[in-house]
Amino acid sequence: MRYSIGDLARRTGLTIKAVRYYSDHGLVPPSGRNTAGHRQYDEAALRRLVLVRTLRELGLGLAAIRRIVDGEATVADVAARHAAALETEIRVLRLRQAVWTAIAARGSTTEETKLVHQLARLSEVERRRLIGDFLADALGDRPELAGIARTLTPELPEDPSPGQLDAWIELAELTQDAGFRALVRRLADRHGGGLRRDLAAEVRAAVTPALAAGVDPGSPQAAAIVDALGRDPAELRNWLGAVHDPRRERYLELLAVINGWAAPxxxxxxxxWLAAATAS
Incomplete structure (x- = not known):
């Protein structure tokens, strides 16, 4: 069966101009001409044109398509290379999306925009160095805090989600906050200064039922709960001054997002509640 350019266009959904273009570039050569000198195409040409259209819709360039239709490369070979190139492009686009999202959310100035971009583009080695510097400054070189340092270390995956990238940018910014570093340093000092490491867990266990029961923090029942913690109220207030900072909890939330952990x-x-119960 013989087809004209118009026939091919109707059968493939392409325009006559597109069919002529592919034919002129040798991707779909005619099998002959009719008596009027018009190009004619056979079934093989129709199949080639369908393949060309499919490959173009998948984003391949004419050079790669020519190699496939001429039998110089298989679809699988070209597909593997194209998929790898697309993966790289997708990572770049995700990075850009995270940067623009962070900039928009923060209402960033020009200088802040530069910082956000720099933080997002850090290599794995550079990220580890940034976090390592932060933890060394905040926790010091104390063997007893090595385990805590590990639990506070973000591990951004090789192919992070937009949410993980955005969380990394915010966490990295937080680590550069001198006030936050001082806060972590205070918490580290208190860790080794007499307050038991599990005090936060004890507070949660003692206070959560009181919150659920609606116990007034100014009531005698609340005072008994505080007494049961075995700490002087002044000491607890001092501890609260360090631990009850929204930046501490925000760091842990961001860390969970980056590392793929359950939200704390x-x-x-x-x-x-404890701050109110120990206020007087």
């Missing part, structure tokens, strides 16, 4: 349960309600 907020300690803020229990700390609010």
């Amino acid at each position: 349960e907020s300690l803020a309600p229990a700390l609010d």
